[in-house]
Structures are given as structure tokens and as C-alpha cells.
Amino acid sequence: MIVLKATQDKVLSVLQSVAGIVERRHTLPILANVLIRKTGSQLQLTTSDLEIQIRTTAELDGDSGNFTTTVGARKLIDILRSMPSDQTVSLESAQSKLILKGGKSRFTLQTLPAEDFPLVQEAANFGPSFSVPQKVLKELLNQVSFAMAVHDIRYYLNGILFVAEGKQLSLVATDGHRLAFSSATLDVEVPRQEVILPRKTVLEMQRLLSDKEGAIEMQFAGNQAKFSFEGMEFVTKLVEGKFPDYNRVIPKNHKNIITLGRVPLLASLQRTAILTSEKFKGVRLNIEPGTLRVASNNAEQEEAVDELDIDYGGDAIEIGFNVTYLIDALANMDQDMVKIELADSNSSALLTIPDDAAFKYVVMPMRI
Numbered sequence: 113m114i115v116l117k118a119t120q121d122k123v124l125s126v127l128q129s130v131a132g133i134v135e136r137r138h139t140l141p142i143l144a145n146v147l148i149r150k151t152g153s154q155l156q157l158t159t160s161d162l163e164i165q166i167r168t169t170a171e172l173d174g175d176s177g178n179f180t181t182t183v184g185a186r187k188l189i190d191i192l193r194s195m196p197s198d199q200t201v202s203l204e205s206a207q208s209k210l211i212l213k214g215g216k217s218r219f220t221l222q223t224l225p226a227e228d229f230p231l232v233q234e235a236a237n238f239g240p241s242f243s244v245p246q247k248v249l250k251e252l253l254n255q256v257s258f259a260m261a262v263h264d265i266r267y268y269l270n271g272i273l274f275v276a277e278g279k280q281l282s283l284v285a286t287d288g289h290r291l292a293f294s295s296a297t298l299d300v301e302v303p304r305q306e307v308i309l310p311r312k313t314v315l316e317m318q319r320l321l322s323d324k325e326g327a328i329e330m331q332f333a334g335n336q337a338k339f340s341f342e343g344m345e346f347v348t349k350l351v352e353g354k355f356p357d358y359n360r361v362i363p364k365n366h367k368n369i370i371t372l373g374r375v376p377l378l379a380s381l382q383r384t385a386i387l388t389s390e391k392f393k394g395v396r397l398n399i400e401p402g403t404l405r406v407a408s409n410n411a412e413q414e415e416a417v418d419e420l421d422i423d424y425g426g427d428a429i430e431i432g433f434n435v436t437y438l439i440d441a442l443a444n445m446d447q448d449m450v451k452i453e454l455a456d457s458n459s460s461a462l463l464t465i466p467d468d469a470a471f472k473y474v475v476m477p478m479r480i
Contacts, residue, residue: 113179113205115150116172120214121197123172127189129344130159130166132316134185140230145182147229148203152176158231159185164313164348165232166320174202180226183210191219232347235333239305242276243327246341248296250321252283255294255471257314258440261287268353270311274332277304284358290437291361293472307332308351320344362472363462366453368426370399371466374450377404378442380418384408385435387416394480395435399454400428408435431457432480438463441473 116123130146138144138161147158153176158167191212195201201214212219253272261269264287273284279302282295309317317339321328328341332350339346384395389410398405404422409415431454441463442450453462463473 113177114174115148115179115181115203115205115210116155116174117200117202118172119197120192120195120199120201123201123203124189124192124197126157126168126170126172127185127192129168129320130157131185131189132319133161133164133166133312134159135161136186142182142224142228142230144184144186145224145229146185146188147182147226147231148180149226150174150177150179152178158229160230160232161312162230162232163310164316164346166316166344166346168344170343179205181205181210181223182226182229183221183223187221188212232349234338234347235336238331238333238336238338240300240302241329241331242281242298242300242302243329244281244296244298245325246321246328247323247325249328250318250323252281252294252296253314253318253321254444256283256285256292257318258444259285259287259290259292259473260311260314262311264288266353268308268351268355271308271351272314273306273308273355273358274330274337275304275306276302276330276332278302284355286356286358286361289434289476290441291358291474292441293358293362293474295470305332306355307337308353308355309337309348310351313337313348317346320346361460361474363453363455363460363474366455366459366462368399368424368429368454370404370422370424370426370452370454371449372404372420372422372452374442374445374447376420377450378439380406380420381435381439381442384416384418385439387414388435393434393436394432394478395438396430396432396480398428398430399424399426401425426454427456429454429457431461432478433461433475434478437475441475445471 149156195214204211210221275282279298331338384406388408395408404420407417447465451464451466460476
């Protein structure tokens with residue numbers, strides 16, 4: 113039976129959309145495979161790593177009929193990548209093997225039985241579904257994901273908090289030294305729901321989401337989240353645990369406010385970061401009426417100083433920061449201006465976008 117027949121680029125893009133979560137080495141060999149299910153003329157591809165399951169439905173020609181099998185996902189992708197994009201390729205079943213043909217090439221691949229593939233058991237009680245444009249969710253993820261912790265023992269920090277309430281969806285990430293918050297408006301009112309999406313899920317979502325206006329539908333359950341978009345269904349386990357109360361972390365009423373160009377500030381920080389040491393990424397900010405001075409030094413007694421003219425009439429403040437934390441935030445914004453609010457040299461700073469309450473970034477100072 114011819115399971116599918118289409119051009120290389122078409123088959124490859126369908127496969128790549130589900131294969132991001134597949135590990136090359138796994139304790140369970142079948143998890144390196146993609147589950148192929150043909151029902152009539154419709155083809156369904158599913159991958160899983162036991163935490164996340166991605167399924168996509170595609171119309172790729174071939175014989176119609178019912179057929180299921182599993183085959184090595186990465187191997188299939190590697191073979192397809194080696195072929196010209198406009199070449200017609202076909203996948204045929206023969207006994208317990210699959211034969212991939214393209215031009216004068218022919219590859220015989222070993223399969224494993226479909227019934228052994230461990231599908232994720234979907235939660236029975238998902239909450240009400242709501243949606244935002246894909247483009248919006250992608251932007252929200254980009255604005256906060258850099259602040260996620262990596263391998264923190266406080267496992268609830270290794271991911272992003274999603275809070276849906278009323279007509280607002282908020283995303284929050286923190287690693288204990290900084291916190292990023294971003295929000296968007298929903299088209300429907302929803303009861304309060306809070307879930308923590310794991311880091312791997314977040315990175316995979318960022319890879320899959322496009323800048324299209326098409327909607328992505330979300331549903332949350334106690335231990336699962338489900339996302340549906342463009343013929344794809346993405347189910348993931350959640351991180352259990354209590355996320356810190358982010359509202360208490362976001363400073364209110366800082367009286368010293370500077371509004372300045374994001375690009376000049378980013379360039380200044382990147383310049384001075386060159387002379388920070390690998391271990392100690394500290395920069396000093398000296399803020400005085402009219403001037404912002406950025407300085408750094410290292411163990412070799414080298415020093416960098418950079419000055420920016422600013423429109424500022426508040427208190428004189430000297431404050432230290434991990435320069436990477438400031439660069440991360442500024443590099444993930446695309447607005448022209450940034451607003452920095454400060455209290456004194458010992459309190460955290462708040463970075464926002466002028467006239468936009470949807471994004472907030474809090475960074476703790478560091479002693480220098």
C-alpha cells in the first residue's frame with residue numbers, strides 16, 4: 113500500500129512539525145518513532161516523549177484505506193533532507209517495513225508495531241476553551257521566555273505561568289533574579305485558570321507558532337494543557353507546584369523615571385559588557401539629571417565607561433545589575449522607547465514600554 117505520495121518539501125514540513133520533541137536516544141526505543149495512521153485518504157502523524165504529544169493531520173496522496181505503523185522520525189527526516197525539494201517521494205508498506213522512494217533512490221526502513229506506541233492519556237475535564245491569534249501568543253512567549261529558570265531545584269520556575277482570567281491572558285516567567293510579565297486580551301470571558309507550562313513545551317511552542325493571525329485554541333486541565341492550531345493538536349503535562357505571587361514582586365510607585373531609546377541603551381550595555389568577566393557580569397549604572405553613565409571592569413583592571421544623554425531630573429542613583437539580564441529584556445522587545453523606574457540603589461528596577469501596561473520586567477540589583 114502507498115501510504116503517502118507528495119513532494120519532498122510537503123512531506124518534510126509535515127514531519128518536522130511533529131518531530132521537534134523526539135529524542136534520538138530514549139529508554140523506550142519506540143519513542144524515537146513517529147506514529148503514522150492512515151484513515152481513508154487522511155493521514156495523521158503523532159509523536160510523544162511521554163510528557164508532550166503532538167499530532168498533525170495532513171492530506172498527502174497515496175492509496176486510501178486504513179493502515180498504522182511507527183517508523184524512526186529522525187532517520188526519515190535525514191533521508192528526506194538529502195533529496196531535492198521538488199522531488200516526488202512515496203512511502204510504501206511492505207510486510208513489517210516501510211519503503212521510501214524518491215527518484216532513483218530507495219530506502220527500506222524497519223518499523224515497530226503501532227499498538228506499542230504510548231499515547232498520552234488525555235485529561236477528562238478540560239476547562240473552557242479560549243483563543244488568541246498565533247502571532248499574539250508567539251509575541252507573549254518571546255517577551256517572557258528568556259526569564260525562565262534552567263534546571264532550578266525549584267522546579268516550578270523551569271517554565272512559564274499562564275493565567276487566564278476574565279478577558280485577560282497573562283504569561284509570567286522568573287528565575288528568582290528577574291521576572292517578566294506580558295499580557296493580552298481574550299475574545300471571551302473565562303473563569304480564573306492557572307497552569308505552569310514546562311520549559312521544553314515553551315521552546316517547542318515557540319518553534320511551531322507562526323506570525324499568522326490564525327487562532328490558537330487553548331484548554332487547561334488540572335495536569336494538562338491542550339493547544340490546537342492549523343490542523344495540529346499539542347497536549348502537554350504541566351509543572352506541578354505553586355508559582356510565586358508575581359504581583360508582590362512587581363514594584364509600584366517608583367518615583368525616579370527615565371524614558372530613553374531602547375536601541376542606544378542596548379548598544380551601550382553590549383559595549384560595556386565586553387569588559388565584564390565571565391563569572392561576574394556586573395555593570396554599574398550612574399544616573400544623574402541629564403546623564404546615564406554605564407561602567408564595567410574586570411579582574412585585569414580594565415574598565416569600560418559609556419555615557420548617554422537622558423531627559424531626567426530625579427535623584428542621583430548608582431545601581432549595579434547583571435548586564436545579561438538587562439540585555440535579554442531589551443533584545444526581546446521591538447519598541448523604540450523603554451521606561452525604567454527606580455527607587456534607590458537597593459530596590460529592584462522596573463522596565464516597561466511607555467503607554468503599554470501589557471509588558472513589565474523586574475530585575476533585582478546586584479552589589480558591585
